[in-house]
Amino acid sequence: xxxxxxxxxxxxxxxxxxxxxxxxxxxxxxxxxxxxxxxxxxxxxxxxxxxxxxxxxxxxxxxxxxxxxxxxxxxxxxxxxxxxxxxxxxxxxxxxxxxxxxxxxxxxxxxxxxxxxxxxxxxxxxxxxxxxxxxxxxxxxxxxxxxxxxxxxxxxxxxxxxxxxxxxxxxxxxxxxxxxxxxxxxxxxxxxxxxxxxxxxxxxxxxxxxxxxxxxxxxxxxxxxxxxxxxxxxxxxxxxxxxxxxxxxxxxxxxxxxxxxxxxxxxxxxxxxxxxxxxxxxxxxxxxxxxxxxxxxxxxxxxxxxxxxxxxxxxxxxxxxxxxxxxxxxxxxxxxxxxxxxxxxxxxxxxxxxxxxxxxxxxxxxxxxxxxxxxxxxxxxxxxxxxxxxxxxxxxxxxxxxxxxxxxxxxxxxxxxxxxxxxxxxxxxxxxxxxxxxxxxxxxxxxxxxxxxxxxxxxxxxxxxxxxxxxxxxxxxxxxxxxxxxxxxxxxxxxxxxxxxxxxxxxxxxxxxxxxxxxxxxxxxxxxxxxxxxxxxxxxxxxxxxxxxxxxxxxxxxxxxxxxxxxxxxxxxxxxxxxxxxxxxxxxxxxxxxxxxxxxxxxxxxxxxxxxxxxxxxxxxxxxxxxxxxxxxxxxxxxxxxxxxxxxxxxxxxxxxxxxxxxxxxxxxxxxxxxxxxxxxxxxxxxxxxxxxxxxxxxxxxxxxxxxxxxxxxxxxxxxxxxxxxxxxxxxxxxxxxxxxxxxxxxxxxxxxxxxxx
Numbered sequence: 001x002x003x004x005x006x007x008x009x010x011x012x013x014x015x016x017x018x019x020x021x022x023x024x025x026x027x028x029x030x031x032x033x034x035x036x037x038x039x040x041x042x043x044x045x046x047x048x049x050x051x052x053x054x055x056x057x058x059x060x061x062x063x064x065x066x067x068x069x070x071x072x073x074x075x076x077x078x079x080x081x082x083x084x085x086x087x088x089x090x091x092x093x094x095x096x097x098x099x100x101x102x103x104x105x106x107x108x109x110x111x112x113x114x115x116x117x118x119x120x121x122x123x124x125x126x127x128x129x130x131x132x133x134x135x136x137x138x139x140x141x142x143x144x145x146x147x148x149x150x151x152x153x154x155x156x157x158x159x160x161x162x163x164x165x166x167x168x169x170x171x172x173x174x175x176x177x178x179x180x181x182x183x184x185x186x187x188x189x190x191x192x193x194x195x196x197x198x199x200x201x202x203x204x205x206x207x208x209x210x211x212x213x214x215x216x217x218x219x220x221x222x223x224x225x226x227x228x229x230x231x232x233x234x235x236x237x238x239x240x241x242x243x244x245x246x247x248x249x250x251x252x253x254x255x256x257x258x259x260x261x262x263x264x265x266x267x268x269x270x271x272x273x274x275x276x277x278x279x280x281x282x283x284x285x286x287x288x289x290x291x292x293x294x295x296x297x298x299x300x301x302x303x304x305x306x307x308x309x310x311x312x313x314x315x316x317x318x319x320x321x322x323x324x325x326x327x328x329x330x331x332x333x334x335x336x337x338x339x340x341x342x343x344x345x346x347x348x349x350x351x352x353x354x355x356x357x358x359x360x361x362x363x364x365x366x367x368x369x370x371x372x373x374x375x376x377x378x379x380x381x382x383x384x385x386x387x388x389x390x391x392x393x394x395x396x397x398x399x400x401x402x403x404x405x406x407x408x409x410x411x412x413x414x415x416x417x418x419x420x421x422x423x424x425x426x427x428x429x430x431x432x433x434x435x436x437x438x439x440x441x442x443x444x445x446x447x448x449x450x451x452x453x454x455x456x457x458x459x460x461x462x463x464x465x466x467x468x469x470x471x472x473x474x475x476x477x478x479x480x481x482x483x484x485x486x487x488x489x490x491x492x493x494x495x496x497x498x499x500x501x502x503x504x505x506x507x508x509x510x511x512x513x514x515x516x517x518x519x520x521x522x523x524x525x526x527x528x529x530x531x532x533x534x535x536x537x538x539x540x541x542x543x544x545x546x547x548x549x550x551x552x553x554x555x556x557x558x559x560x561x562x563x564x565x566x567x568x569x570x571x572x573x574x575x576x577x578x579x580x581x582x583x584x585x586x587x588x589x590x591x592x593x594x595x596x597x598x599x600x601x602x603x604x605x606x607x608x609x610x611x612x613x614x615x616x617x618x619x620x621x622x623x624x625x626x627x628x629x630x631x632x633x634x635x636x637x638x639x640x641x642x643x644x645x646x647x648x649x650x651x652x653x654x655x656x657x658x659x660x661x662x663x664x665x666x667x668x669x670x671x672x673x674x675x676x677x678x679x680x681x682x683x684x685x686x687x688x689x690x691x692x693x694x695x696x697x698x699x700x701x702x703x704x705x706x707x708x709x710x711x712x713x714x715x716x717x718x719x720x721x722x723x724x725x726x727x728x729x730x731x732x733x734x735x736x737x738x739x740x741x742x743x744x745x746x747x748x749x750x751x752x753x754x755x756x757x758x
Contacts, residue, residue, distance in 0.1 A: 039063055039074060041418040044203040047384055048194055055079035055374060057086050057182050057191040060381050061419040064178070064199045069169040073128075075180060076417060078377055080161040084132040086182050088163060091124035093177040093196075098123035099141045104181055104188050106131045116188040121196045122177050128165055130154050132185040136165070159371070159409075160416050175200050206421040207380040208389030209414065210428060211250075212258040212359055214323075214338065215395040217243050219270040220586035222713055222734045225720055228397065229274045232724040235397075236365070240404035240723065243396065244276065249408040250288055253415035256424040258290040258393075260323040260336055260359065265296075265310035265490065269673040269738065273714075275721040277314055277676060284316070290425045291316060292336060295324020297493030299473075304328055306489065310674045320429065325441050333429055337441050344379055345388035348433035349440050355433050356440050362394045367401055367410030380420055389423065389431065449502075451509040455541035456560040456602035456619045463540055465509040469496060471540075472512060475519045482575055483671045484522035484568070491515050491584050504588045506597040507604060511583040513539030514565075514601070517556055518584075520547075521568045524554045525575030534626040541600060546624050546632040548646045553757070555644070555651060558610070560602070562622035562634035562642045564651060564664075565610035569699060569757050576699045578757055580667035582608035585737040608742060611664035612642070612653060612754065615744065618663070650701075651755040655747045664703070664743040664755070668695040673739045679714045684741065686710060693741045702756040708745025713738045 043065040052058035058078035065072050073090060080086075089104055101117040106129060127139040130152075138150035153166040176199045181190040219225040227234055228242055235241025250257050261267065262280070271277055283289040293311065297303040304326075308318050320333040328335065332354075339358030349356040366376050376392065383390045393401060400406040414420050421427070451465035463471075476492060479485040495512050499505040517538045524531075531554075534546040538556060546557040554568040567579035583601070590606035597603045602619045609618050622634035622642070631645040640657040672678050672695060681696040691710045694700035703710075715733035719725070736742055747754075 037067060038416070039065070039418055041203055041206065041421070043074075044206070044418050045199065045201045046194060046197045047204050047206075047381070047419055048192065049385055050078070050378055050381060052078075052182070052192040054085075054184070054191065056081055057184060059180060059182055059192045059194065060377075061417070062178075062180060062194060062197055063418070064197075066169060066174075071167045071169055071172045072164055073178065074162055074164045076419065077161045077163070078381075079374060080156065080158045080163070082158050084156065085185065087132055087185055087187070088128075088130040089181040089183075090128040090130075090165065091120050091122065091179045091181070092126040092128065092172070093122045093124050094173050095125055098125040102127060102181070104183050104190060105186075106134060118181065118188075118190060118193075120179055122179055124179070126150070128152055130163065130165065160413060161371075162416075172199075204419075205384060205387065206419050207384035208421050208423055208427075208431065209380065209383075210258065210357075210389060210391045210423045211255060211393050211401075212260055212336065212391055213246070213393040213396045213399065213401070214260045214359065215397055216259040216262040217267040217270055218397070220266065220737055221589065222273065222716060222720055222736070222738060223730065225270045225273050225738070226724050228270070229276065229720065230723045232726040235403050236400050237369075237403050237406065241402045243402065244274075244723075245404040246396065246402045246407050247279065247283060247289070249411045251283055251286075252408070253411040254288065255411045255414050255422045256288050256290065258292070258321075258336070260292060261294050261296060263291050263294045263307050263311045263316065265306055265674050266494075268310050268314050268316075269678070272314065272673070272676055273679045273717065273720050273738070275677075281315055287424050287426075290321060290428075291319070292321035292323040293318055293328070293332075295322065295326045295328060297497055298326060300324065300326030300328060302476075302489055303493055306486070306493075313675050315676065320425065327441070335441075339440075342391075344390040344392070345383040345386060346391055347388045348431050349436045350433035351436050351439055355429075356436075357391075358440060360391060360394075362392075365400055366392050366394075367403075367406045367413075369403075369405040369409050371409045371413040384419060449505065451506050453509060453512070453540075454598050454600035455543055456600045457543070457621065458598055458600075459542060461513075461540060461542050461600075463513075465512065468509070468512045468540065472515050472519075475516065479519050479522050480526035482522055482525050483669070484518055484525050484575055484577065486671055487577065487584070488515050488518035488522060491518060494585070494587070495583075501588075501592070503592055503595060503597070507595055508587050510597055510600045510603050511587065513541055514581065514583065516540065517566050521554050521556075521566065521575075521577075524549060525568065525570060528552070528554070528570045532626060532630045532632075534624040534632055544624050546626065546634075546644075548630065548632060548644065550646055552648070553646055553650065555646065557624070557632055557634070557644060559622050559624045559634065561609055561613050561618050561620060562636065562640070563610045563613040563618070564644070564755075567611065567651065567755065567757075571699075576669050577667055578699060578701060578755070579611040580665060580670065580740070581610045582665060582737045582740060584667065585670065585740070589737070608663070608665035608737075608740065611666070611743075612644075612651075612662050613664070614640075615661040615663050650757040653747070653752055653754045655752075656749050659749070660747055662745060662747045662754075666693050666701055666741045666743065667739060668693065668701070669698050670739050672698065679717050679720075679738075682712065682714055682739065682741070684710050684712045684715075691743055691745075693743075700758045702758070703743055703745070703754055704752060704756065705745040705747075705754065708743060710741060710743050711736065712741040 043063040046062045055078040061076040063074040130136045140147035155164045180194045182192040219228045230242045230244040294307040322332045323336040334355040340361045342358040342360040453463045495508040528551045531549040556566040633643040643654040645652040692702040711733035715731040
């Protein structure tokens with residue numbers, strides 16, 4: 001019987017233990033340090049305006065909360081220095097009755113001079129004293145002296161400009177009122193004070209903040225891609241800087257961002273090289289990133305269509321937002337547009353039922369390694385009282401938000417101050433808007449600047465940039481739908497985009513005529529046909545071009561350089577591009593002091609003008625001649641001769657005269673760069689007697705030469721997804737425009753199959 005009793009007791013204790021254990025765990029967790037739980041917007045009780053003479057004494061916000069066995073009061077200041085420079089007094093009304101005046105001083109004289117007493121808005125019974133020097137204490141008015149029962153614990157955080165007072169959970173009632181006074185150390189007159197605040201007061205209106213960045217990822221070479229992703233010794237402070245530090249800090253602090261123009265095709269293409277697209281997509285899913293569709297060129301509908309198509313190819317769906325100055329038509333809830341005249345704080349605009357937000361172009365510093373600047377903090381607290389919202393960010397390459405120290409410090413400050421409300425997509429759309437009577441985007445219209453167009457020989461062509469744009473645009477709008485037309489549009493957007501640097505605008509204008517070559521090839525790609533001529537001028541430069549074409553190849557040769565400027569092929573299923581000049585993808589990479597825009601497309605000496613160009617003089621003048629067998633011969637004044645033939649396999653070159661080193665820029669189906677992980681699909685190989693460049697499931701080129709070099713844009717691809725190492729030596733291809741490969745080889749006399757296309 002005793003054994004049965006013992007067994008029953010044992011089972012009872014086991015059951016009791018199973019019930020008690022969770023309660024013990026819950027109790028212990030409630031006693032965990034309060035600092036482990038972030039403060040929330042629901043803890044915010046009051047905001048205080050900018051009204052103190054010293055930032056260290058200027059109180060911004062008051063919070064209260066009960067957490068486990070603790071009651072806490074937190075104060076936010078405009079700027080707390082490392083060494084305390086403020087005395088803080090918190091008057092508490094926890095029971096009926098109390099005093100209506102307070103002596104602000106750590107040691108109270110007897111009697112207190114009347115002029116040193118400060119009136120309170122509430123009848124208080126407890127006074128928490130937090131001096132700049134010395135231990136905090138609590139004065140109990142009912143006992144007329146310091147209380148030994150209350151033991152406040154004070155945590156002062158100069159990095160976040162906060163001061164937190166912690167009391168025992170049973171020191172204060174469930175509801176109480178408080179008033180805060182701040183003085184300079186030893187002073188008896190408040191430099192700042194609040195009105196009466198209830199511990200259960202509803203949170204006040206917060207400061208709405210939109211973090212919006214333009215030029216989010218503008219990169220046209222692998223070197224630029226690495227630098228703009230996670231660059232070393234770059235940015236405004238010369239520290240690590242880029243898109244990755246920004247999005248990493250935003251994710252860590254749960255602060256939503258708007259990357260206004262990341263969906264531009266070229267930006268997505270560069271992002272595809274970094275391997276960062278999955279991180280971007282995850283942040284979109286977590287509502288930490290808003291990516292508007294992008295109007296990145298004119299005409300609006302065409303660039304917007306390209307943006308949407310590229311985004312979909314990278315797994316990013318279209319949304320409710322669009323960015324750009326043009327009219328996207330219906331289908332969007334909100335349009336962001338660049339507005340240099342705008343300044344924070346802002347308000348949402350509504351015109352004809354459509355919401356608009358003009359994005360300013362801030363030039364001032366916004367965040368530092370110590371957090372947001374004083375100016376930004378003042379702007380934010382002012383916006384909380386005025387009801388408008390603040391836009392921070394700007395052009396990312398010039399912004400300190402991309403700095404690996406300043407960006408995280410600023411975003412940590414925002415996340416740690418619940419009186420600031422970072423806006424995600426839904427919160428942004430929920431903001432009220434004010435009606436305007438005219439289209440707010442009209443301030444963005446710019447008249448087209450007329451720029452004289454030259455050829456490589458320094459002659460004026462008789463065309464200016466306005467007339468040439470109109471001529472090309474007319475052809476673009478009637479061109480067939482195929483990849484070459486899409487490439488022509490991308491080149492048009494590249495060369496006609498507004499440029500802050502007038503020299504760059506002049507440079508871009510000199511390449512406009514080449515868009516017509518792409519469009520001529522697009523017509524051929526839609527209906528391949530034979531053609532042999534040396535009496536056309538496809539790029540309007542007043543210099544004769546030769547076209548050799550059949551049902552498989554379309555080749556364009558230029559007399560300035562005796563070069564193969566473009567080569568296209570057709571495999572029966574579709575058209576492919578093989579050769580391209582560098583300006584189809586980017587311009588202005590070199591030192592601007594070297595540009596000579598009066599030399600037309602030869603203005604930038606660093607550009608790659610196509611294939612089979614003379615390395616020593618890429619713009620040497622040749623006289624073209626169409627031969628009876630359909631080949632084209634180019635002869636220079638110094639006796640150099642290049643004869644080009646179309647073969648079943650590609651291009652046959654027969655050089656004569658002084659041996660020359662030749663350079664060739666290859667671009668295999670460049671539209672492939674608008675697909676995920678595209679950089680890894682290009683492969684280079686070098687074997688005895690040949691060099692080859694191949695696109696997986698696409699065209700390939702084999703160059704038959706006894707010796708030579710091949711440098712490709714993806715030679716250093718393995719480094720791009722990592723932080724930039726300033727001590728890393730990169731191969732020459734790292735600095736080529738994406739997606740080019742550059743071949744260089746000596747050409748001796750005699751027929752050579754140089755470009756064999758498969």
